[in-house]
Amino acid sequence: MRQSRKLDHLKYSLALADGPGTNGFADFSLVHNCLPGLAWADVTLTTAVAGLPLSHPVIINAITGGAADVSGINAQLAELAKLTGAAMAVGSQYAALENPAVCESYRIVRTVNPHGLLFANLGAHATPDQAVRAVAMIGADALQIHLNAAQELAMSEGDRDFSGYLENIAAIAAACPVPVIAKEVGAGIAREQAAALVRAGVRAIDTGGAGGTNFVAIEAARSAAELPPDTISWGIPAAVSAVEVASVLPPAVDLIVAGGIRTPLEAVKALALGGRAVAVAAPAVRLLRGKSLTEAVAWFEAFLAEMRRYMLLVGARRVSDLPSVPLVITGNSKEWLNQRGIDTARFARAGR
Ligand SMILES: Cc1cc2nc3c(=O)[nH]c(=O)nc-3n(C[C@H](O)[C@H](O)[C@H](O)COP(=O)(O)O)c2cc1C
Numbered sequence: 001m002r003q004s005r006k007l008d009h010l011k012y013s014l015a016l017a018d019g020p021g022t023n024g025f026a027d028f029s030l031v032h033n034c035l036p037g038l039a040w041a042d043v044t045l046t047t048a049v050a051g052l053p054l055s056h057p058v059i060i061n062a063i064t065g066g067a068a069d070v071s072g073i074n075a076q077l078a079e080l081a082k083l084t085g086a087a088m089a090v091g092s093q094y095a096a097l098e099n100p101a102v103c104e105s106y107r108i109v110r111t112v113n114p115h116g117l118l119f120a121n122l123g124a125h126a127t128p129d130q131a132v133r134a135v136a137m138i139g140a141d142a143l144q145i146h147l148n149a150a151q152e153l154a155m156s157e158g159d160r161d162f163s164g165y166l167e168n169i170a171a172i173a174a175a176c177p178v179p180v181i182a183k184e185v186g187a188g189i190a191r192e193q194a195a196a197l198v199r200a201g202v203r204a205i206d207t208g209g210a211g212g213t214n215f216v217a218i219e220a221a222r223s224a225a226e227l228p229p230d231t232i233s234w235g236i237p238a239a240v241s242a243v244e245v246a247s248v249l250p251p252a253v254d255l256i257v258a259g260g261i262r263t264p265l266e267a268v269k270a271l272a273l274g275g276r277a278v279a280v281a282a283p284a285v286r287l288l289r290g291k292s293l294t295e296a297v298a299w300f301e302a303f304l305a306e307m308r309r310y311m312l313l314v315g316a317r318r319v320s321d322l323p324s325v326p327l328v329i330t331g332n333s334k335e336w337l338n339q340r341g342i343d344t345a346r347f348a349r350a351g352r
Contacts, residue, residue, distance in 0.1 A: 001157065002095050003067035003102070005222070010064060010073065012218040013282050014289055020229070023211025023260035024237030027333035028269045031326040031348075036315035043308045047319040049254045049277050050179035050203035052117055052141055055085040056304050057271060057319055061206070061258055061279035062121045062144055062183070065106040066095030074105060076288045078112035083293070084300045089119035089144050089279075093134040094126070103137055110138045117141045119181065123148070124165040128175035135178055142178050144206065145169055148185045150234055151215035156223055166200055173201030183279075184208030186215050186259055188236025191244040191340070204254040206279055207245050209238030212260025213282045239273065240333050246274035247342050264306030272314070272322040326350045 045056035060081050064070040074090065081088035088109065096103045109118060120140035122131055124147055135143050147165070152158035173180045182189075182197045183206035189197075194205055216234060220227045236244065238259035246255050257270035258279035267278045287296045311317075314325040329337065329344040337344050346352055 003069070006064055006067045006070055006091070006095075008222045009218060010070070010285060012221045013213055013285050016214065016217055016221060018212045018260050018262070018282070019214060019233075021210045021233045021235060022237060023209065023266070024239035024333045025266045025269055027329060027331040028239055028273070029328045029330070030265075030269060030272060030310065030314050031328065032313055033315040033325070036312055038312055038315060038317055040308070040312060042317050043311045044318055045304060045308065047276050049087070049256060050142055050181060052087070052179070054087055054117065054277060057275070057277040058086055058267065058300070058304065058307075059256065059277050059279040060086050060088040060284045061281040062089040062091050062119070062146065063281050063285060064091040065093060066091060066102050067105060068102065071105040071108050073285075073288065075108045075112050076293065077284060078109040078116070079293055080284065080288065080296055080300065081116050082113040083297045084304075086300070087117035087119065087141075087277075088113070089121050090138060092121050092123060092146065093137060094122060096137060097130050097133060106138050119144050121146060124169055125159070126168075126172065128171050131172045131176050135176060140178060142181055142203075143172070143176050144181045144183050145172060145202075146183050146185055147189075148187075148215065150187045151185060151219060154216040154219035154227065154231070158219075166196055169197065169202065170200040179203035181206055181256065183256075183258070184241075186210060186213050187234060188238065188241035188259065189245050190236060190241070191248045194245040195248040198248065198250060198253050202253065204256055204276075205245050205249065206256040206258050207238060207241040209241035209257075209259035210235030211238045212258075212262070237333065239269070240336050242270055242273045242275060243329075243333075243337055243342060244340065249274070264303050265310055267303075268307050268310040268314075268322065269327065271319050272325055272327050274323050276319065324351055326352075
């Protein structure tokens with residue numbers, strides 16, 4: 001069952017469009033700087049997440065593992081990560097903890113990319129011992145703990161009990177030899193839960209907001225179920241979730257913005273909201289389906305070059321300069337954030 005689900009997720013992530021809700025980034029505008037005072041060569045994309053140095057801020061997010069049939073895809077993703085210097089997460093390793101026969105579908109990622117930055121991945125119900133084993137399985141540099149209540153409820157075979165997760169994440173963070181990253185998978189994280197996750201000891205939060213891959217829609221398609229539009233479009237838009245989470249993060253906990261990041265401009269806006277990195281999943285799947293590895297690497301490099309273009313055009317030399325550049329927030333996102341007690345006018349001022 002679990003193995004065919006992995007294949008279904010890949011199939012439907014290719015077949016279904018993003019959304020239907022938007023990621024919200026259209027409400028966010030960076031302000032052009034006609035005197036950037038920088039040369040192209042001055043702009044650098046290096047950054048860091050949870051104390052781990054990244055050569056650039058685009059992470060390949062958790063996608064797959066757990067079935068022999070997906071080993072090839074994981075090998076291709078690992079090759080893409082190696083050639084582009086991207087950090088990469090594997091999909092949920094629960095399958096391999098239950099059935100060691102499928103460990104290799106995850107380990108292949110470390111074999112292909114022995115020196116790359118790799119994130120392990122488990123659900124929030126995992127035990128601390130399982131977390132330690134998942135990290136050891138692939139020699140991971142960090143561990144992602146995914147939160148996916150909306151997806152589970154949309155699955156007939158999904159979990160129905162989400163109690164005790166926060167305490168469990170605290171126990172995992174205390175036992176884990178590498179930093180723990182909490183992540184949503186497409187419904188977003190609000191500021192209250194972000195603050196609780198910080199108290200639980202996570203070192204980074206991946207917002208996984210709505211507007212990109214939609215696991216409720218994917219699960220509905222898998223089971224040929226007709227879900228009401230309200231259920232399908234549930235979640236916090238990615239850009240709004242990024243601001244909510246950033247509003248409560250202390251300096252020692254990093255923001256990763258994810259969920260429907262599709263363009264270099266959206267990625268730079270995400271970093272201007274305080275993200276130390278962005279993470280993408282479906283685009284990596286689509287890239288490897290539609291293009292050769294060489295073409296995929298070229299696409300990725302062009303994406304990074306476009307990010308540098310926008311950084312130069314707002315006068316940001318480094319990723320860490322972006323949260324000081326002016327950014328205007330309008331529309332539904334402004335109303336939402338103001339209602340939630342966040343001063344959006346502050347973002348529009350240089351220096352902030
Ligand atoms: C085919 C596929 C499988 C995924 N499997 C996992 C998973 O096992 N664990 C996890 O934490 N997230 C998983 N995700 C979610 C992504 O890591 C990411 O949070 C989500 O897709 C939003 O990013 P995107 O809009 O760029 O795709 C998966 C995504 C895709 C497309």
